[in-house]
Amino acid sequence: MDLNFSEPGFLERLKSRERNTVRAVVDAYLPQLLRAARGMGFSLEAAEDLAQSTFLGLIESAPNFEGRAHIRTYLFSIFYNKVKEHLREVIKIEKNDPIDEVVESRFDQRGRWRRPPADIEREIYGMEAGKSIRDCLGKLPDTQRIVFYLREVEEMSTQEICKKMDLSSTNIGVILFRARHHLRECLERKGFRKE
Amino acid sequence: MLSCAEVVRQIASDEAVNASFAEKLRLRIHLAICKHCSEFAWQLRGMGKAVKDASTAVSDLEVVQARTRIMDGIFGR
Ligand SMILES: [Zn+2]
Numbered sequence: 001m002d003l004n005f006s007e008p009g010f011l012e013r014l015k016s017r018e019r020n021t022v023r024a025v026v027d028a029y030l031p032q033l034l035r036a037a038r039g040m041g042f043s044l045e046a047a048e049d050l051a052q053s054t055f056l057g058l059i060e061s062a063p064n065f066e067g068r069a070h071i072r073t074y075l076f077s078i079f080y081n082k083v084k085e086h087l088r089e090v091i092k093i094e095k096n097d098p099i100d101e102v103v104e105s106r107f108d109q110r111g112r113w114r115r116p117p118a119d120i121e122r123e124i125y126g127m128e129a130g131k132s133i134r135d136c137l138g139k140l141p142d143t144q145r146i147v148f149y150l151r152e153v154e155e156m157s158t159q160e161i162c163k164k165m166d167l168s169s170t171n172i173g174v175i176l177f178r179a180r181h182h183l184r185e186c187l188e189r190k191g192f193r194k195e
Numbered sequence: 196m197l198s199c200a201e202v203v204r205q206i207a208s209d210e211a212v213n214a215s216f217a218e219k220l221r222l223r224i225h226l227a228i229c230k231h232c233s234e235f236a237w238q239l240r241g242m243g244k245a246v247k248d249a250s251t252a253v254s255d256l257e258v259v260q261a262r263t264r265i266m267d268g269i270f271g272r
Contacts, residue, residue: 022269030262034253044257052265059269103203111198116231120238133242133249151209152243158209173208180207180239187242 015062026055029075039153040083041137041145050086054079080164083146090142093171099181118188129187136186144179147172197225202232206239 013021030051037047057078058071065074106115137145147165150156158169167175202225205211211222226233 017270019270023266026262026265030265031253031258034258034261038253044253044261047253048261048264051261052268055265056269107198107200107203111200113199113231117235117238119234129245130249133245137246137249148246153247158213169213173210177204177208180242183242183246184235184238 011062011065014059017059022055022059025058025071025075029072032072033075033079036079036149036154037083040149041140041142050079050082053082057082077164084165087143087146087165087167091167092141092143093174097178099178099185102185103181117184120188132187132190133183136183136190139186140179140182144175144182147175148179148183151176197221199225199229199232202226202229203235206232206236 010021014025033051033054034044034047037050038044042050054075058075061078106113108114140148147161147167150161150165151158156164158172161167161172162169202222205214205218205222211219214222226236
């Protein structure tokens, strides 16, 4: 279903909380919102709360958005704002993350590989690996998981993440660096090696 | 000459994506001749794709239940 603010009367009906209109919006976008929130590591319950407050945000701010954007774009900008608020509460960019040392230990003093990446079985990147990957994702700290999700699944650029999440590009670099190394090390530990 | 550690840092932190043309070229040359770094880069790319595929599924039942609760939340019971 393609809902559009420009459809005559739609916005009015949304503003006045007309039940069928709200229901149509919820039907159209709830699955996407839940999937995105779950992907970022929110529990099902938290994902539901996030979706609800996103829809409420849409209803409340409908008067400000006379036909300006496609509803999906607008709804997701509200959603990302909620995620940003959450990030602000949980954000921790540790001075030291244990992964930094792990990475360091893989190189010698001149920056040459001491322990090169194990030859990970190519299947790890196929369908079979879903569970291992979810396991490893589950071990990521919240901040790393959210930023990694935005980058890799939503395919946002660093610049977009900066803007939407109000983080500096330096911090995003550090967060991505750690998230990717955590995941890669975790997958390697799970023994997906070619023998 | 870029060190392997530096190459890995640039790739993992996305600095490589935002690098200048000259920096990207240096990186590409390194990757062309360094087996370990190119393996590393390949693994990170694959990981991105795999995460997308493995992204937590939400079942129809979960959506229906969530929808009921959300509608109740918006309109009151
Ligand atoms: Zn190298």
